[in-house]
Amino acid sequence: MADVEQQSQAAPLTRLPFPPVTKQHILNCSFHAWHPRYRKVTPxxxxxxxxxxxxxxxxxxxxxxxxxxxxxxxxxxxxxxxxxxxxxxxxxxxxxxxxxxxxxxxxxxxxxxxxxxxxxxxxxxxxxxxxxxxxxxxxxxxxxxxxxxxxxxxxxxxxxxxxxxxxxxxxxxxxEGGNATVxxxxxxxxxxxxFMINPSVEFRCFVRNRRLLAVTQRDPNHYEFLSPMVGQLRSVMQSFFDDNLRDNFPDPNFVFDVYVPPKYDKVWLIDINPWAQRTDPLLFSWLELLTMDGPEEFEAKMKKEKEEEEKEGFVRLKLAPQNAAALGTDTAALSKSADEDDDSDAKTETPVSDSDDEADEEIWIPELRLVKKDDPEAYSFASPAxxxxxxxxxxxxxxxxxxxxxxxxxxxxxxxxxxxxxxxxxxxxxxxxx
Incomplete structure (x- = not known):
């Protein structure tokens, strides 16, 4: 019986595990349907x-x-x-x-x-x-x-x-509901x-279950100046999503394109695309996007690990965010924050409270994927699109x-x-x- 279960678990996927793509979802992504709602944040x-x-x-x-x-x-x-x-x-x-x-x-x-x-x-x-x-x-x-x-x-x-x-x-x-009419x-x-758009700061954002799952650069060329800005770019796009799209788009799964012009503190909504195979995942693959851990899975894993550690009597020490490299945060700022925490601990001993535990918990952040410098196609400026x-x-x-x-x-x-x-x-x- 166990062998049968292992074989079923190891069975390869024969198709991408998309949720059903309905005609209404396609209509919801039509420009005429969403533009009146988001007119203030679109060109x-x-x-x-x-x-x-x-x-x-x-x-x-x-x-x-x-x-x-x-x-x-x-x-x-x-x-x-x-x-x-x-x-x-x-x-x-x-x-x-x-x-x-x-x-x-x-x-x-x-x-x-x-x-x-x-x-x-x-x-x-x-x-x-x-x-x-x-x-x-x-x-x-x-x-x-x-x-x-x-x-x-x-x-x-x-x-x-x-x-x-x-x-x-x-x-x-x-x-939907057996309705075959178009x-x-x-x-x-x-x-x-x-207006002239700088293609280096166009991004595609993937939303799953109303959570920003991942972000990818749209232009297939490498831009050196983007890497130090990952934290800032992710933050401004996350805030834009939370403020404008998360709770009022009709579907929980969708893809949206944005433009972040200099000074990189404002986001323009360019387009909304279906959560479907017809939409190009660019630097990701759809298999990645459909199967990667999102915020819910990450939080469930953290909760399970914490419960297991408490049972075994371990103390969890926070050293750095799980994906600090992807976060793109200034290491000097992290060091400064750590020093301040050490100073405050040295001055007084405060009992650990529930709020302290929450502050020490790891925070899930969406991955922002850029074209890497050593990518063989990273400098295809003259390639025909x-x-x-x-x-x-x-x-x-x-x-x-x-x-x-x-x-x-x-x-x-x-x-x-x-x-x-x-x-x-x-x-x-x-x-x-x-």
Whole structure:
């Protein structure tokens, strides 16, 4: 019987032990759901409800942009190129090239244009859950900085992340109470006022059972100045979580992203993500996060150890916090505190009270994990991000050359396809003659 129990305990996991991920949890992490509650601690942003015709436009193949009064017109479709083609093609039949897609959703188009002006002329777009970070290659600035409605449409329609929001928002979720219906998603376009973010102080925080479990650096590069600041950064993020998120977010498990700008004493909430495998754990693994001891487990272990020591007659001496290295506290401050304790003990003998025992107890703190100096990928500043979502270099170069480059690329692509089709036709005719 014991052998059977040992075998069952040693059995490897066949899947990550996630709690059920419900559709409601996904909706709770949508920007439109949580932003009104935390608006005061988020960067300035505006939400624009999206109509069904606009969503159909985003889902449609090809990239056809409405005319822009502030820039030359850029109309593209992939009807004949496989990727792009110019609407100015004189050989194209009909007047599709002259169509303005925004005629189907004028309210959305006007709201986007007005919001860009309201936010200073430069914005960063996203939908309910995702930003089109994988499509910055198509933007003239190669960043999320959008200055016209056309910039926004181009990025949204070129992004796999946006496609996931539109088509697979509830993938890998479980039905609640046997209800297999897919809830209607109130899609919104989020336009955040553009500002330069220092990626070195962006962090992802993991919450389990309403306790801050772990924190990880988001940028995959090593920054020397972060290590001495671990204690300060952890403290300010813990306080931010306790004051704003711990008790009033609908779910006990979730992931949130923050930005801690210099002077490193204020935290901005950037995003909230599902406690699900779709969320990137970055420097952790999901197996770590799902199985590591949290505050409850730590406190239970400490209580058990204390009870065992009391039974055996041992006296517990406090030397240092269990994870003092991770705490990042100034060792000089610890030494000073210890000296002060010694001085006070030498002056008077005070009976040990329950409050003294509580003060001597070890305190659990969340781990803040940074990219280490000796990490082989710690200096990948020039490495391309989201490479799996990118197109060939020729396409990227064409997008960086502006609309003229894209038009030239489209024409060349058409010529290549025409030559290949002609070659295939000649090959087929020669086979028939043979």
């Amino acid at each position: 300035k942003a505006r939400l624009i409800p999206l109509s069904r015709p606009f969503l159909e436009y985003l889902r449609a193949d090809g990239i056809v942009l409405p005319p822009d009064n502030d820039a030359a017109r850029r109309d593209w479709s992939d009807d004949d190129s496989g990727i792009f083609s110019s609407a100015e093609n004189p050989e194209e039949d009909g007047d599709d090239g002259d169509d303005d897609p925004s005629r189907e959703w004028p309210d959305v188009h006007n709201a986007i244009r007005d919001t860009i002006t309201e936010l200073g002329g430069r914005v960063c777009p996203k939908l309910n859950w995702s930003a089109p970070k994988d499509a910055t290659w198509i933007n003239a600035t190669n960043t999320m900085d959008c200055r016209t409605p056309g910039d926004i449409y181009m990025m949204l329609k070129s992004s796999d992340f946006i496609t996931h929001d539109l088509e697979h928002a509830f993938a890998d979720t479980e039905d 809830p209607e998603v109130p899609y919104h376009l989020v336009l955040r006022k553009f 989201y490479s799996a979502h990118k197109l060939p270099k020729d396409v990227v170069d064409a997008s960086q050359a502006g609309e003229g480059g894209m038009r030239e690329f489209a024409e060349k692509w058409k010529e290549i396809l025409a030559r290949e089709q002609a070659a295939d036709a000649n090959y087929s005719s020669s086979d028939d003659e043979a």
